Amino acid sequence: MNRLPLEDIALAPASCLGTLSWVGMEHIALPLQVAGQGVIGYASAGVSLDDPTARGIHMSRLYLALAELEERELSLSLVAGVLKNFLDSHAELSSNAFLDLGGEVLLKRPALISPLAGWKGYPFTLHCRRDDQGFEAILDLTVGYSSTCPCSAALSRQLIQQAFDEDFTDMPVSREAVRAWLGSEQGILATPHSQRSQAHLSVRLAEGQDELPLLSLVDRTERALGTALQTAVKRIDEQAFALANGQNLMFCEDAARRLHQALREQPGTDGFRLRVVHAESLHAHDAVARSEWNWGEGRP
Numbered sequence: 001m002n003r004l005p006l007e008d009i010a011l012a013p014a015s016c017l018g019t020l021s022w023v024g025m026e027h028i029a030l031p032l033q034v035a036g037q038g039v040i041g042y043a044s045a046g047v048s049l050d051d052p053t054a055r056g057i058h059m060s061r062l063y064l065a066l067a068e069l070e071e072r073e074l075s076l077s078l079v080a081g082v083l084k085n086f087l088d089s090h091a092e093l094s095s096n097a098f099l100d101l102g103g104e105v106l107l108k109r110p111a112l113i114s115p116l117a118g119w120k121g122y123p124f125t126l127h128c129r130r131d132d133q134g135f136e137a138i139l140d141l142t143v144g145y146s147s148t149c150p151c152s153a154a155l156s157r158q159l160i161q162q163a164f165d166e167d168f169t170d171m172p173v174s175r176e177a178v179r180a181w182l183g184s185e186q187g188i189l190a191t192p193h194s195q196r197s198q199a200h201l202s203v204r205l206a207e208g209q210d211e212l213p214l215l216s217l218v219d220r221t222e223r224a225l226g227t228a229l230q231t232a233v234k235r236i237d238e239q240a241f242a243l244a245n246g247q248n249l250m251f252c253e254d255a256a257r258r259l260h261q262a263l264r265e266q267p268g269t270d271g272f273r274l275r276v277v278h279a280e281s282l283h284a285h286d287a288v289a290r291s292e293w294n295w296g297e298g299r300p
């Protein structure tokens with residue numbers, strides 16, 4: 001076995017000089033705990049390389065610092081401690097530290113009416129950085145929902161009215177006849193286009209916030225939209241879902257405005273950016289709307 005001291009290239013002077021904004025490792029597997037659930041997580045860990053003559057950073061020191069996060073409920077104070085460790089272990093090299101932690105948290109969600117429940121995945125990424133402006137944490141979260149087009153619904157209603165006029169021209173209009181007609185396929189001969197849709201949220205967490213507001217953000221988002229994707233569904237649940245879609249007809253503009261209002265009331269946040277994507281069944285492209293509050297372009 002080699003008894004000579006191991007050469008450390010990272011300590012050698014750089015042949016090509018220059019500072020770097022971010023050096024580290026991406027897609028590091030890491031078991032996380034979020035909202036009480038174990039998450040198959042992945043981390044991207046990095047620091048700035050401020051010394052233009054230094055050949056390299058010390059990757060293992062970043063990697064080993066991540067152990068602090070293993071299988072402990074993820075909190076901002078935990079992350080801040082890891083970022084401090086990154087900078088302490090690179091005192092002479094770096095002034096900025098970065099940590100992104102992502103995965104998909106599974107939450108058990110109740111059915112609309114029946115006493116059932118099922119699991120649904122919510123992809124998230126927590127982007128954290130520590131620099132001369134202090135500590136910043138931004139939580140990205142994606143929530144799926146259903147959207148039904150209000151214009152398509154209006155056009156469908158018109159066709160149903162025309163069909164009613166044609167079917168009831170030369171016959172007495174009795175309550176029974178109309179009721180039977182409404183219960184037939186003729187009474188719903190046109191249906192509005194509806195589609196699975198996604199709300200992509202980026203929320204900046206306020207100073208002093210420690211807990212990750214992931215569950216409260218999911219609840220607030222699904223409440224604001226009114227048409228959350230379902231898990232366990234019996235016919236009674238499906239009927240309630242049909243009613244929810246009929247009562248919450250949404251253009252992408254409507255969904256974005258609802259979410260903007262809802263996020264403005266989310267405690268523990270001081271800015272957000274949102275983007276809703278309706279993968280419309282009407283055409284092969286998506287209808288998209290964006291909104292933000294107190295976001296600025298200062299940081300990505």
Ligand SMILES: Nc1nc2c(ncn2[C@@H]2O[C@H](COP(=O)(O)OP(=O)(O)OP(=O)(O)O)[C@@H](O)[C@H]2O)c(=O)[nH]1
Pocket residue numbers: 008010055056057058059060061
């Ligand atoms: N900086 C840097 N290191 C790399 C890269 N690719 C692989 N490494 C290796 O990352 C390993 C870990 O680096 P260090 O943390 O400095 O390892 P070490 O020198 O044994 O540990 P310390 O004594 O704490 O510095 C080294 O063996 C490097 O060669 C790279 O692109 N950049």
